[in-house]
Amino acid sequence: MKHKVLILGTLGEFTELVKKAKEKGYETVVCDGYADGIARTYADKAYTIPVTDVDAIALMCREEGVDGIITSFSDLLLECMVKIADKAGLPCYLKPEQLFWYRDKSACRDVLDKLGLPAPGFRKISVELLKQGSEEEIQQSIANLQYPLISKPLDKYGSRGIFIIHRSDEVRKKALQTAEYTDCQEILVEEYNDGYEFNMMTWVMDGKVNVISIADREKTEMEEGMLPLSTRNVYPSRFLAEVEKSATDILQNYIRYTGQTEGALSMQFFWKPGRGIQVCEIAGRFFGYEHELTDMVYGFQTEDALELLLDYLYEKDRIKEMFDRHDIYHPVKYGAVLYFQGRQLQIADQTAACELAKEKCVVKPWIFYKEGEHVIEYGPNPYLALYYIETENRRQLEMETEKFFSEMSIRDPEGREVAYRNKIPEYEKEKKTDD
Numbered sequence: 001m002k003h004k005v006l007i008l009g010t011l012g013e014f015t016e017l018v019k020k021a022k023e024k025g026y027e028t029v030v031c032d033g034y035a036d037g038i039a040r041t042y043a044d045k046a047y048t049i050p051v052t053d054v055d056a057i058a059l060m061c062r063e064e065g066v067d068g069i070i071t072s073f074s075d076l077l078l079e080c081m082v083k084i085a086d087k088a089g090l091p092c093y094l095k096p097e098q099l100f101w102y103r104d105k106s107a108c109r110d111v112l113d114k115l116g117l118p119a120p121g122f123r124k125i126s127v128e129l130l131k132q133g134s135e136e137e138i139q140q141s142i143a144n145l146q147y148p149l150i151s152k153p154l155d156k157y158g159s160r161g162i163f164i165i166h167r168s169d170e171v172r173k174k175a176l177q178t179a180e181y182t183d184c185q186e187i188l189v190e191e192y193n194d195g196y197e198f199n200m201m202t203w204v205m206d207g208k209v210n211v212i213s214i215a216d217r218e219k220t221e222m223e224e225g226m227l228p229l230s231t232r233n234v235y236p237s238r239f240l241a242e243v244e245k246s247a248t249d250i251l252q253n254y255i256r257y258t259g260q261t262e263g264a265l266s267m268q269f270f271w272k273p274g275r276g277i278q279v280c281e282i283a284g285r286f287f288g289y290e291h292e293l294t295d296m297v298y299g300f301q302t303e304d305a306l307e308l309l310l311d312y313l314y315e316k317d318r319i320k321e322m323f324d325r326h327d328i329y330h331p332v333k334y335g336a337v338l339y340f341q342g343r344q345l346q347i348a349d350q351t352a353a354c355e356l357a358k359e360k361c362v363v364k365p366w367i368f369y370k371e372g373e374h375v376i377e378y379g380p381n382p383y384l385a386l387y388y389i390e391t392e393n394r395r396q397l398e399m400e401t402e403k404f405f406s407e408m409s410i411r412d413p414e415g416r417e418v419a420y421r422n423k424i425p426e427y428e429k430e431k432k433t434d435d
Helices: 012-023 054-064 075-088 105-115 127-132 135-141 168-179 240-258 291-301 305-314 317-325 351-356 394-407 427-434
Strands: 004-008 027-032 045-048 068-070 122-126 149-152 163-165 186-191 196-205 208-220 229-235 263-272 276-283 334-340 362-367 385-391
Touching: 004 012, 004 054, 004 075, 012 027, 012 305, 027 054, 045 054, 054 075, 068 075, 068 305, 105 122, 105 186, 105 240, 105 276, 122 127, 122 135, 127 135, 127 168, 127 186, 135 168, 149 168, 163 168, 168 186, 196 240, 196 317, 208 240, 208 291, 229 291, 240 263, 240 276, 263 305, 291 305, 291 334, 291 362, 291 385, 305 317, 334 394, 351 362, 351 394, 385 394
Parallel strands: 004 027, 004 068, 027 045
Antiparallel strands: 122 186, 149 163, 149 186, 196 208, 196 263, 208 229, 229 334, 263 276, 334 385, 362 385
């Protein structure tokens, strides 16, 4: 019998997943609310139904005879996939009752606190208190937290609605800004960790956490007072040996509590010499735009990371074989994804961005906007552009990155720079200071 898989999502990052499924001989159906999603071009069938319409998509699955469902990259898509699978009777590595621990940031923090696992100090504050409470009551609600702080929604992802709070007199204003991004009656205020940040992708198999990759997640403060934005993720992490065991142990303890025994599992965390690890986020999905870095850096020692999603549905035995071969300490290349963020202006001239796409080190360029389009905050295009680059060693990777960061330019019709200027963190300087 030929398998028919529903891939929840049609934007650019899903094209490879559709192609991979078809290569394996599966019939593909894609679905979301984006009528012009690129992945629709490659699928056998496509439906335009908002991913949040669980009942309609579950009905479509039954009518189409779908026997598997997969998605990734987004917490909302994960949540919808789990609910659709449950309603349609399809296999899925999480159940709706487990979503709480992967979608609600405060629930995640409560578990970490209960298990004695490290995370920044935090408090939940009611929106009503922020609007009606006295200054004294607001300050009392975050007592014992150390500045700087950040305010964030409990139910959003992709850095939406997150603001830095440097002083006590900023708490109400910044927290109310966060409240505009959520339907929840509470928001989260937590201590801001200025340590090194990491992305960790793993796969749970028979209750055991298997590490796929750990990357340095670098950010740049684009404008003074602005929340630093993601600008480069580097594989493998330069601190891999220092963080891998502790990070894996944290995830192992977490899933022991939540009951996850299979499937994708990712974590963002902080680490600094002498301070140890603090967990930022735990998610039941792969991070967007990064599975390809894992494939580039580890070459034929691992299968395509996306193939894990398909193998989970139809060829589980292959997953064990993959991890028997996978060695995160022996990359065949060094790789990075470079993210370029931009101001909300009109795109007029992308010549420099297109020239950089031709550089020898570029494995895959991705320029998201067309000339004449306006940059939209939190729209379907997450960045101005991104580039996957690979080199033979870390020194070359740094040199290539510097070239991209210095030469990248996108102009608006008036000649103004649209792209923010990225910077590489000063690792060596900070390391010497620690010594």
